[in-house]
Every structure is written in C-alpha cells, then in structure tokens.
Amino acid sequence: MSESDTPPNKRHEALIPLSRDHYVGLVHAHRLMKAASKDRVARHKALADFLEAWRTEIEPHFRDEERLLPPLIPAQADRRRLIDDHAAITRAAEEAMVKRRAVDPDPEFVERLGLDLEEHIRWEERVVFNLVQENASPGQLEALTEATAQLERSRNRGRDGRETDLDASTQTDPSDDS
Template identity: 30%
Template structure:
C-alpha cells in the first residue's frame, strides 16, 4: 500500500534505520562507506542513536503514537508496544560501550535484529492499520503535526 503523506516522512527515515540494522547483524555484507569492524560498528550505532534514532523516536511518539492512542484502544496498545521497543533499543545501544570484546558481536547482532523487526512492524503492520482505520481528517492533522515537528 502506498504510504499516506502524513506517514511518508517517517517512512523515509526508516531507510537509514534498516541499513543500520543490517550493518549490525552478524555476517552482514560490507556496505560502501560503512564500518566493517565491531569497534567501528559500535561507534557508528552510538552516533546514529544520538543523531537519528532519538529524534526519530521523539517524532513518532509525539505525533503518530499520540494520534494512535487517541484514536482507538487497539491502536494505542500497538503504539505502546512500539514505544517500549524504543526504550529497549536505547538500552541495548547504551549498553554497547561497556560490552566486552568477546560479547560485542552478539550484542550488535541483537540490537540490529530488534531494530529491523521494530521498523518492519511499524511499516508493515502499524502504519498500514493507521492508514486503513484513521479518517482522512485525522491523517491530515497528523500530517500537519509531523511537518511542524520536522521544522
């Protein structure tokens, strides 16, 4: 399904998240211009958290999730589960500086797999539900909120 214009900016941000998720996973192929060592990947994801993930999480939580919670209980439950995954991802990434060399690859892999699962759930399930169930007027209000947030 084509992404509604209210959700399109968020979906575009997901591309970088999916690339990062794949980069962190064990046996990831090399990506041009991306780190290949576990140390490099750790540094990359810590910077990605600050520059991209936290602002992205804030955008989703203050716009999409808030709208979903106000719209219907089942959408609110889905939003709360996704918000809990935001916190879990932050905790996993913030634990990486203390990771031992022997366990770092597995911790990066766990983080990458959860990030990929999280984004796929948002895109394939949650956003589809929102587009199908929210009235156009609500989606237009959401579009305005997302645009304001991105200014």
C-alpha cells in the same frame, strides 16, 4: 504469513517522512548484523556508527513517533508495543555505549541489536503505519501531514529524501547482502 511478512501498502503522505527516517535505521541494523560475524574492528565501527546515528537521528525519530502516533493507533496493545519496543531499543543503545568500550564487543549483542532494530522498523512499516492510514480521520491525517512536513523541513535531506550526511555506502539498499 505473519504480520511482519505483510507487504507495506502505499504510504500516506503524512507517514512518508517517518518512513524515510526508517531507512537510516535499516542501514544501521544491517551493518550491525553483518559486523557481528566479522572481526572486533568491524564490530567497534558498526557500534560507533550506530551510536552516532542513534544520537542524531534514531532517538529523535523515536521521540517524534511517540509524540505523534499513539493517538492514531486504535489498539492499546499496538500503542504499548510501540512504546515498549522503543524503550527496549533505547536500553540496548545505552548498553551499546558501554559495549563499544570493550576490547571485543560481543558479536551476539551486536547481531541482536541489529535484528531487534530491523524487526521493529518492519513492524512499524507493515502494521503501525497501515493501522494509522486505515483508522485515522481525515482531520487527524491532515494534522499529521503538517507535523511530519515540519519534521521533514528540519531534517538534512537531499532531493532523494535520504540524509545528505550519510556516506556513500549508506546510499545502497539496506537489504542488499552483497
């Protein structure tokens, strides 16, 4: 079983707001992957929707993680991967801005963007967050709890923790293939 197949542990309260943010990324990752096998209109819409989420939610989330998590990740390789993955997805988002203007967005690019985003989120949930929970001191976890609680208050969330401005189709399980 690879590290990305490891089921996530119960999440420490300090990490719950970041996990909630991941839901948005997973929804868009799955939409991109599904759109890749559909027509150009579907690919345009998936890219446009992703780019809106990128601007308003995903990119700010990356900045929050890069500010809060590296001091709590014990291994340099994992800290480096976090930053490198974010940089690669940021470059892909910038490329998506260009590709969205194409008459027919490249299906392979659309699918790869979705796959890379999903893989990164799953890695954070299953590896990074577990490392933080297992290695951070009680004081570090308390400081992280305060910081993420402030982030949570700044998010536009409904009672269920999901973004309230997401459309109804987003309110489904992102891994549902129906």
